[in-house]
Amino acid sequence: MKDIHQHKLLILDFGSQYTQLIARRVREIGVYCEIYSYDVAIEHIKSFAAKGIILSGGPESVNESECVRAPECVFELGVPVLGICYGMQTMVHQFGGKVASSDKREFGYAKIELKTTSVLYNGIPDVQDVWMSHGDKVVELGEHFEVIAASENAPIAAMAHKCQPFFGVQYHPEVTHSAYGKELLENFAFKICGCEARWNPASIIEDAVNKIRKQVGEDEVILGLSGGVDSSVVAALLHKAIGDQLTCVFVDTGLLRLHEGDQVMQTFAENMHVKVIRVNAESRFFEKLNSNSDPEQKRKLIGTLFVDIFNEESSKLKRAKWLAQGTIYPDVIESAGSATGKAHVIKSHHNVGGLPEDMKLALIEPLRELFKDEVRKVGIELGLPYRMVYRHPFPGPGLGVRILGQVKKEYADILRQADAIYMQELEKSGWYDKVSQAFTVFLPVKSVGVMGDQRKYDYVVALRAVETIDFMTARWAHLPYELIGHISNRIVNEVKGISRVVYDVTGKPPGTIEWE
Structure with a gap:
């Protein structure tokens, strides 16, 4: 089996609202990637062993006295580098070029025209629509770079190093508004970095199954089954990996959609032959939530009670040592800030920020590095019904966070x-x-x-x-x-x-x- 994480790109985050979107686009073309903060320890950048590095956009200006910079090692590792928006500007600044505030800021559609041939634009039309979002712009490249594309308000809209595989674009190829953004990222990943497209649903499943079997061994696993997309895909994935070692605990909280409890039992126990225990805990949840109206407290209370019930059920299983969850990447991001810690905490997800520290079971989260659309593709690959996989997301706390205030x-x-x-x-x-x-x-x-x-x-x-x-x-x-x-x-x-x-x-x- 080929290692799906071997051919990978590293994204250094400078605080752009689009950084997560860069990661999504890179994965869509079949290449694994991770996001690190621009100020991560140099040892982490080196040990990641990426085949290429992308410098994201960001809200800063390189002309500020304490501007953020790309680590110098990025340009010393011998791998290609692509700077996007601020990533391009800091690259120019660090190589002796000049960035200045633009008289005409560009936010929205712009048209760029290629000025010379470049592998970065292989197979892409000379004139194309792109999405700009910048105040500063590059005004002097210095001796190391040359212009490869320009727009009306940004004469240096894209650039390439004369000797090294370093590139920069002033616009955002990761957004769908940039007409040939996908093709540009493909050129960078495949033609410039030499990556192979190994990141796909079948390979993700194979990799996850092997990891689950190695991690779990002969132990038993409990999965909190909600009937939502994420937990359903985890159930199918774990069942494929360990079969009867999996016991799904479906907690009927009284906070589910109409007739959902019966539908979940029918789908998994009767149709998929997965072992499911139904726990009717409606009265316990309403009693717990009765005197709380704060959203964060409700999420944490629901998370704590879920784990209490899982612990109760696990005590009935001789080898139960693992609690599986349908945690996905956006859950982690919103609960802990961004993947780099540069974004604000929006809310605690009941299965991330809401879990108690004294859990008896160890966590196993096979979907933790996947986005929602990746989870759905994996579900289809596993043979789950389309309607189940493409059902609208339902929060773990259920109606508890769709009833404002007291529940x-x-x-x-x-x-x-x-x-x-x-x-x-x-x-x-x-x-x-x-x-x-x-x-x-x-x-x-x-x-x-x-x-x-x-x-x-x-x-x-x-x-x-x-x-x-x-x-x-x-x-x-x-x-x-x-x-x-x-x-x-x-x-x-x-x-x-x-x-x-x-x-x-x-x-x-x-x-x-x-x-x-």
């Missing part, structure tokens, strides 16, 4: 009925597969309404739908007004306890996809 059974019952209507209408209209994630949020406020000739004073729910590729950023979905109106009418008329429906038009950023 009560009454609220959960109202919310799951409203959400079921929302999902039914999205399916019927064809919009379910057009949006990346949709759900209903229960707001703990009441609004006056009129039902017939009677005054109605009941709760408010918010509908949320977003479109995204990587779940790191998202835009609100522009559902047709007629559809939103029809869904609203059904919810208000059919669900007792709701008098008003609103629609969320907040993107990510500034909001998060979930409300809590």
